[in-house]
Amino acid sequence: KQYRIAVIPGDGIGKEVMPEGLRVLEAAAKKHGVSVHFDHFDFSSYDYYEKHGQMMPDDWKEKIGKHDAIYFGAVGWPAKIPDHVSLWGSLIKFRREFDQYVNLRPVRLMPGVPSPLAGRKPGDIDFWVVRENTEGEYSSVGGRMFPDTDREFVTQQTVMTRTGVDRILKFAFELAQSRPKKHLTSATKSNGISITMPYWDERVEAMAKKFPGVKWDKYHIDILTANFVLHPDWFDVVVGSNLFGDILSDLGPACTGTIGIAPSGNINPEGDFPSVFEPVHGSAPDIAGQGIANPIGAIWSGAMMFEHLGEKEAGKSIVEAIERTLAERTLRTKDLGGNADTTACGKAVADMVD
């Protein structure tokens, strides 16, 4: 079968790292006999918005909804478009309308990347953050009353549905069960967020009964962030709500040295809709146009995409190529103390694929 991938570079360094991601994907596809076709789209970007007054064409779902996956760069250009237009008009729209209810991000200390945590070595930190990606704290329910008076207030509802909570927990428990340590940690805050978080805990307990082989524990989000720093070796699979998962999946990569190399998948596990794979970093206007962006986040996201499509060997070969590349100072980009530019780093990974 030939995979059809929609490629959306988006804004800023998204446009610089994507060609390197594609270079590596093509190299891995060739080595492993994977047949893949890339369709390029210019929407979900500031440039497109400037021309058309909206982030995406009206028929965006027809254009990319039948692809096997979406390979995404970055979106967001400083202060030129409000977040509710740019982010809610693209990234968050994909997550909601393509029902990508899993946001999956590895936290792994890689060779050659100095950890900000004292004494941690590659192998010490290696876990997954599984984030609920469609509901929770990112709701659209709420509003403002008594505007511009002393009585002014705003409210916003966190919404957790049985469907939404159970399916992300099931995914997380299944992932934990597939790993050697079979350990799941749930992020909660039931002592303070007194309605939704006890519900989350209740569903975790119910789900745990279906996975007797998985050891599980839970931490309040405050001490959990502390434990990411103090005991990153404690974790195997960490599951959290939309907000808690968002926090943990930036903090985790920071503990492994840089969010510049972190990948992510916005996944619809049932395959009813395409999943989106994108680096954790944003469009980085401060360094855009200089050709110095680190392409590893995009490349690693490509590896996750291949794994999601079932091409495990091709995906694994990319991750191993990344590890070998990062181990060499001359092949790393500036942000990691190296002296390669974006293209040189991308070429190095492509060459290392086997």
Place this chain on the structure above:
Amino acid sequence: KQYRIAVIPGDGIGKEVMPEGLRVLEAAAKKHGVSVHFDHFDFSSYDYYEKHGQMMPDDWKEKIGKHDAIYFGAVGWPAKIPDHVSLWGSLIKFRREFDQYVNLRPVRLMPGVPSPLAGRKPGDIDFWVVRENTEGEYSSVGGRMFPDTDREFVTQQTVMTRTGVDRILKFAFELAQSRPKKHLTSATKSNGISITMPYWDERVEAMAKKFPGVKWDKYHIDILTANFVLHPDWFDVVVGSNLFGDILSDLGPACTGTIGIAPSGNINPEGDFPSVFEPVHGSAPDIAGQGIANPIGAIWSGAMMFEHLGEKEAGKSIVEAIERTLAERTLRTKDLGGNADTTACGKAVADMVD
């Protein structure tokens, strides 16, 4: 004037660290000619609950509402009472009913305390977290619908009032203005929490206009937690909502080595009600009863209490005594690689006060 302090040891190691806190407060009071009287209370504890079926007597407000401050140990005993009874019946009740709308916590790397962050030395990390302490995400508005069916869902509202947001921002800007760096960082997540967080940002911008001497910036909470780890030297005063402040004031102390020594104040700045000073750590059932708990969190909280009461010199002398004590391995408790027990450490600090 003689200060009247209500002393509430609470549960677990709260009962072990408070005597050391009092020992040090008495030493500092004597040296600096501060007159202080301590009233001891056994409520807000599991023991009290077991005898009386509630955490506090009905007339708790009369009993402690007229004191100049409340010196608190820790509350919470594992799984024996639900959080909504123990925490919401004591700690959170104080915060709400005594209008302690500021939760103030220093994040400071102390001599003798190894930081989990590579290469950070005392002096590199020194900032305050200012947390809104009465509203926001810790609301009681919400509920459950369609229980025990597939359509089940829960909602909980985050509530931000103009009064609540403006007063915490004012406190934070004033604190920033009083410090050499005059720098304030606001925690937001307006790109995801699309109603309440943009409101928070709007009020920050309005308040900033009143403090032209303060440089300010804002970060989304996800990257902010990452920056606590990667760039703790960037911060001076960090202000956040109830939830974000909660997270940052556990993560911050973790970055400085241990939450075991971190102090906090739950402050009613107007002085209409007493403020509560308590260590950040909890009742720690796992080590309670062994006499090995680190009393520094309680002692440092006592120093904050003296400073709050206007006894700056006495407060400062305690903080300096803590620094001198921590610098000596033989005077530190086990959790910091020392060999002193709770009492020996407390006595050491008391001796160092001058």
